[in-house]
Amino acid sequence: MNFAYYPGCSAKGSSSDYESSTQAVCRALDITLEEIPGWNCCGSTPAHAVDTELSAALCVRNLDIAARQGADLLLTPCPSCLSNLRAAARRMEKPAFRQRVNELLDAPAAETFPEVTSVMQGIARQIDRETLAARVQTSLKGLRLAAYYGCLMSRPSELMRFEDPENPLLMEGLLSACGAEMVDFPLKTACCGASFGIPERAMTARNSGRILELARRLGVDAVVTACPLCQMNLDLRQKQAGRACETSFHLPVLYFTQMLGLALGLKRNELGLNKLAVSANGLLEKMDNLRRADAVEGGRS
Amino acid sequence: MNDAIDISHVRDAAFTAEVEARSGQKVASCYQCGNCTAGCPAGFAYDMQVSQIMRGVQLGLKDSVLKSRSIWMCLSCSTCSQRCPNNIDVAAVMETLRHMARKEGHITVPKVEKFWLSFLNTVRAFGRSYEIGTMVLYMMRSLRVYTDVDLAPTAFAKGKLGLLPHLTPGGAEPVERIFRRYRERAKREGGRP
Ligand code: SF4
Ligand code: SF4
Ligand code: SF4
Numbered sequence: 320m321n322f323a324y325y326p327g328c329s330a331k332g333s334s335s336d337y338e339s340s341t342q343a344v345c346r347a348l349d350i351t352l353e354e355i356p357g358w359n360c361c362g363s364t365p366a367h368a369v370d371t372e373l374s375a376a377l378c379v380r381n382l383d384i385a386a387r388q389g390a391d392l393l394l395t396p397c398p399s400c401l402s403n404l405r406a407a408a409r410r411m412e413k414p415a416f417r418q419r420v421n422e423l424l425d426a427p428a429a430e431t432f433p434e435v436t437s438v439m440q441g442i443a444r445q446i447d448r449e450t451l452a453a454r455v456q457t458s459l460k461g462l463r464l465a466a467y468y469g470c471l472m473s474r475p476s477e478l479m480r481f482e483d484p485e486n487p488l489l490m491e492g493l494l495s496a497c498g499a500e501m502v503d504f505p506l507k508t509a510c511c512g513a514s515f516g517i518p519e520r521a522m523t524a525r526n527s528g529r530i531l532e533l534a535r536r537l538g539v540d541a542v543v544t545a546c547p548l549c550q551m552n553l554d555l556r557q558k559q560a561g562r563a564c565e566t567s568f569h570l571p572v573l574y575f576t577q578m579l580g581l582a583l584g585l586k587r588n589e590l591g592l593n594k595l596a597v598s599a600n601g602l603l604e605k606m607d608n609l610r611r612a613d614a615v616e617g618g619r620s
Numbered sequence: 621m622n623d624a625i626d627i628s629h630v631r632d633a634a635f636t637a638e639v640e641a642r643s644g645q646k647v648a649s650c651y652q653c654g655n656c657t658a659g660c661p662a663g664f665a666y667d668m669q670v671s672q673i674m675r676g677v678q679l680g681l682k683d684s685v686l687k688s689r690s691i692w693m694c695l696s697c698s699t700c701s702q703r704c705p706n707n708i709d710v711a712a713v714m715e716t717l718r719h720m721a722r723k724e725g726h727i728t729v730p731k732v733e734k735f736w737l738s739f740l741n742t743v744r745a746f747g748r749s750y751e752i753g754t755m756v757l758y759m760m761r762s763l764r765v766y767t768d769v770d771l772a773p774t775a776f777a778k779g780k781l782g783l784l785p786h787l788t789p790g791g792a793e794p795v796e797r798i799f800r801r802y803r804e805r806a807k808r809e810g811g812r813p
């Protein structure tokens with residue numbers, strides 16, 4: 320199955336590990352991602368914080384490229400891109416708004432755009448639980464994980480239409496199909512502090528710290544994310560978050576695609592695990608030990 | 621006569637109407653339950669809690685609302701909108717207020733605006749965001765040169781910061797043109813681009 324694909328900027332920079340693991344997992348699941356040519360940044364939060372029409376114009380240029388490619392579904396890994404693309408498409412339904420945005424573009428945009436959804440939902444649409452379970456090479460059994468969605472994946476709910484907006488379970492579904500034990504994680508849609516890490520560090524450190532603290536109390540082996548910025552706040556900024564909570568954390572924070580990749584038996588270097596600021600080596604060792612124990616047991620019976 | 625509650629001299633009914641029109645939200649239906657404030661992750665950094673902002677809008681307290689720190693510290697996480705029993709998109713109201721404050725030249729937390737503008741500058745210049753570029757530009761705009769230096773070694777070692785901007789293939793000109801038209805129009809219409 321082929322999908323048009325909008326990687327978003329972080330895929331090419333701070334979250335190249337999300338990108339490589341997304342590509343690897345999709346390939347393994349026979350999903351082909353076709354990057355739309357000449358895409359540009361959606362403008363992220365700064366654009367809509369500054370001006371709705373500017374933000375829409377940046378998004379619509381990409382939607383227009385996808386429409387002209389004849390795509391009927393566009394996938395993106397980044398919830399922030401997804402939210403912006405969807406909000407822009409919705410606003411373009413109003414003729415007055417459409418006209419203001421068209422004025423900013425080289426040529427008026429296509430009348431209709433393809434539907435946009437996340438890579439996670441794209442995978443779940445293509446592969447059902449049984450099929451995924453049947454593809455598992457290295458079970459995640461014995462690992463306790465917290466699924467963390469962040470705020471944009473499910474909100475605003477009428478725009479994102481992502482399950483129960485306060486308690487989504489899609490990631491739990493995918494990872495439990497691979498054998499993992501998923502804890503009930505009450506802060507799964509709480510905000511981590513967004514890009515305020517740069518101008519106002521306390522905002523991000525406190526909010527991310529609260530999330531990490533809860534995960535630690537629940538005794539998880541790792542936190543699993545779907546958003547490049549969430550991942551950066553919880554991983555690269557983990558020390559800052561620890562300082563804000565007067566403690567120090569050591570919790571690996573992986574993308575759900577990296578976790579899926581491990582289960583599908585993909586090469587670890589393909590999954591970009593070396594890019595994590597908090598090393599996942601302990602987690603990998605635990606996994607290896609668990610599977611070795613299985614093998615011994617299997618041999619005995 | 622109680623001075624503390626005499627607010628007649630600061631009430632601006634046109635302001636209330638403008639916020640409702642621009643945001644498309646019926647602020648009047650807020651009954652001050654406080655759900656939005658209870659769930660707001662940024663509240664600790666606010667000078668007026670988000671439910672107080674809503675009340676301020678209802679009362680037409682234009683100055684206190686548009687000059688508040690809160691509208692700049694809002695994370696746009698939409699927790700408030702999700703939990704409002706009256707289905708008000710509270711986050712959209714916050715965003716509208718930020719746009720209006722910028723238009724009127726009230727930038728209560730300049731460093732947040734500086735960060736956004738430097739981010740957008742890199743997008744304008746390269747078509748895609750250029751993380752290290754955003755950081756450097758931001759530092760130059762705000763002179764907070766120590767921003768995140770503690771992260772830089774790990775970030776570089778892990779290849780988390782692109783040393784080179786990711787140029788949109790085919791050049792960044794189409795994106796540059798969007799920004800140019802946007803700026804020209806904003807100038808024409810008398811706003812702050
Ligand atoms: S939201 Fe982030 S990842 Fe998405 S395109 Fe924009 S900067 Fe890039
Ligand atoms: S980075 Fe933070 S703000 Fe962005 S989606 Fe993730 S939780 Fe929300
Ligand atoms: S959108 Fe802003 S006001 Fe609403 S809960 Fe999030 S941070 Fe608070």
Ligand code: SF4
Nearest residue numbers: 650651653654656704
């Ligand atoms: S949740 Fe809604 S009704 Fe309650 S205070 Fe906030 S805006 Fe008003």
